[in-house]
Amino acid sequence: MNREILCATGNVVFGVLALALTAATLTGCGGQVNGTPAAGEVDVRQLPVGNYPIEPLDLRVEYLHSTNDGYRLAMARLADAVVTGVDIDPKFAHNSLAKAFLNTGSATNVLAAAVQPALRDNGMKFGYSASASTDTLLPIDTSEYVTNNYEPFGGHHTSPDATSFNVTVLQFPDSQRARAAAEQSEAADFAVAPDQNVRVALDKQQDAKAHWRPGIPSLAATLAYGDYVVNVYVELPKPDLDGLRQLTEQIFAAQLPLLDRTPPLSERQIFHLDYDPDAMLLRTLHPATYLSLDAVTEITHAARGYLHYVEDQATMKRLMDDSGVDRVSTTKKGALLFRARDTGSATTLWSGITKLDKGSVESPAGVPDVACVENPNPKPHSWDFDNAWNDSGRYICTLHYDRYVARVASGQLIDAQQKAAAQYALLANSQWM
Incomplete structure (x- = not known):
């Protein structure tokens, strides 16, 4: 022709x-x-990748979907529909808790144990909980940690001058059972201290059930919304019922539209969720020879879902918004991968992230557009996810290729360098997807 x-x-x-x-x-x-x-590009076959794979995972192993994987994907999907602190106000830049749960026992690690029968009897399917604060949360004091109580900040103590909140969203099989669960769980929580709690009406969400204890600077509210139940907990530096009510209404106003855009899932729909939207996981460095989906450490999120795991939400949200990031994936002890709007936006995102990393160490030989640093205060992932991509975090390398930006980490520099080289090669080898 x-x-x-x-x-x-x-x-x-x-x-x-x-x-x-x-x-x-x-x-x-x-x-x-x-x-x-x-060739106009680096010959990735010559990069110092060590024993790390440089081919997409689907060329090395066949993924077999399961019901449990479907639920893990459903919980990650719900995380993308739960408000972050900066959705409410840029001042809520610090997070303290992000937790996905599949059973009522896990749910009551956040909610009061008294509500478990209401959740169980009405068939709770799964849920997601996230918190935010105007200040960094204080460390957990195990001597004062009391089980069975409402723990909206994962056992952390709030700063005396901070304003903080928690949002927990649960899905039920239908709207009737969601309404019953909301009414019963609110009644059970109120009954923990019936002589001290006082019911509170919310003018802008009149169907919500709320209560507080006069003299205590916190308020809890529960609302059935279709097949979902939304629980909001707010805490101020000082007792102020009008302020508590206003913040609670503001959070509901931001949360409910997100659920409108996230229809509840049937059992069939849960099982058929796409395990790797836009082939993000296949592009993310994956040291293991099998895919083990997890709602946090091995999954693909939209931008909002990822922000729940970022210590400084305001800074990262600005960088991601400016670069048009729409997908973020992470793999266990592998890498964190962002997909930006285009190549230029990825370069901008890479530059913005690397400016936040202080100091520098040697980058892997032959790999363009990569910067490595030594973290002066290495620590596990914010919530001690032992298999997170940065579970060590002493050495971190950030690179970009085409419209993607990736971060890898290790306790040893040479290992971090090899991970960075392998991730670069993997992105180059994945361009056909």
Whole structure:
């Protein structure tokens, strides 16, 4: 089949056989340069990747979907529909808790144990809980940690001057059981201290059930919304019922539209959720020879879902918004991968992230666009996820390729360098997807 190509320097049209390939390079409208063609990119086969794989995971192993994986995907999907602190106000930049749960026992690690029968009897399917604060939460004091109580901040103590909140969203089989669960759980929570609790009405969410203890600077509210139950807990520095009510209404106003865009899932829909939207996990460095989905450490999130796991939400949200990040994936002891709007946006995101990392160490040889640093205060992931991509975090390398930005980490520099080289090679080898 012939195709006509118009020469840019004149009006002469040359007929070219599409399948005819030569080693010659045309210059202008007729000049020819002899030579051997060379690749325009780094030869990734020569990069110092150690024993890390550089091919997409689906070329190494066959993924077999399961019901449990479906639920893990459902919980991650719900995380993408739960408000972050900065959705409410940029001042809520610090997070303290992000937890996905599949059973009522896990749910009552956040909610009071008294509500468990209401959740169990009405068939709670899964849920997600996230918290935010205007200040960094204080460490957990195990001597004061009391089980069976409402723990909206995962056992942490709030700063005396901080305003903080928690949002927990649960899905039930239908709206009738969601309403019953909301009413029964509110009644059970109120009954923990019936002589001290006082019911509170919310003008903007009149169907919500809320209560507080006069003199205590916190308020809890529960609302059935279709098949969902939304629980909101707010805490101020000082007792202020009007302030507590106003913040609670503000949080509901931001949360409910997100659920409107996230229809509840049937059992069939849960099982058929896509395990790797836009082939993000396949592009993310994966040291293991099998895929083990997890709602936190091995999953793909939308931007909002990922922000629940970021210590400084305001800074990261700005970088992601400016770069048009729409997908973020992470793998166990592998990598964190962002997908930006385009190549230029990825370069901007990479530059913004690397500016936040202080100091520098040697980057892997031959890998372009990579920066490595030594973390002066290495620590596990914020919630001690032992298998998170940065579970050590002493050395962190950040790189970009095309519209992707990746971060890898290790307790040893040479291992971090090898991970970075392997991640770069994997992205190059994944361009066909």
